[in-house]
Amino acid sequence: MKNIIVGLLTVVIIGLMGYTFMGGGAYHGGEYGKVIEDFGDTMTAGKTVAIEEKDDRKKEMDKLSALRDKAGSAGAFKVSNEYKSKCASCHGVNGSGMQNGKPMMGPKIFGQSAEKLYKDLVEFKSGRKENVVMKGLLIPLSEEDLKRLADEIGEFPARAEAAKQ
Template sequence: MKRAITLLSFGAILAFASSQLLAAGNAENGKQKAATCFACHGTDGNAVDPQYPRLAGQYNLYLQRVLHEYKEGQRDNPIMKGMVATLSDQDIEDVSTYFSSLPSKLDTLKNHISGSK
């Protein structure tokens, strides 16, 4: 009986842990939270000014990693650091889910790489 309870407890812990690992962002919430991003990155995530990255269609986990790097100071950009300073982990997941769900208009890197003409 004690072994069965131990196994059930272990199973419950695994189920909880895996559900946390699989937790995904909410695109609709992300759209609301990304409102301040639109000025530079566009409402559809396809910035028209080449100095700002196009976010639409980027990999979700890539966007999350980049936002965390700005927040933690691993990427040095004062504007982005200020933009992400108040974002929670859930906010970052939501915003990343929103932008990654959008169709990209990036079919070439021409004029989207620093120094390219």
């Protein structure tokens, strides 16, 4: 009995598939497919004209604004390549924890003392403070490397002041 019911359902499903296939419609680019294309053309026609109407000055200002946003505060003061490669992607190029006005993954480290930073780095490396990313970055570094990074980050406020002058 089950086999008969399954067989009938299979025949019905195959029949419906055949009926849909024979109907054309959007499946084969028939008349329903063309209606969708026409609808898309009418929706984008007005937008295309609006984009093309921007004058050259506006385009240049948009480009300049995009460059300023992209640059952020990268030129505020110099940082080492070690800081750039290990810390800047999470804490920002200047340790502010912000990039283009948006918070980053890492917290603000700008303005912290070198001693506190060194203590935190040692605790992250040892596992007393839990952060997988920090531990992974700090494991290959020596105590001297940690001290050098902490000293550099501790100097950020003084470097920022010097860069303003």
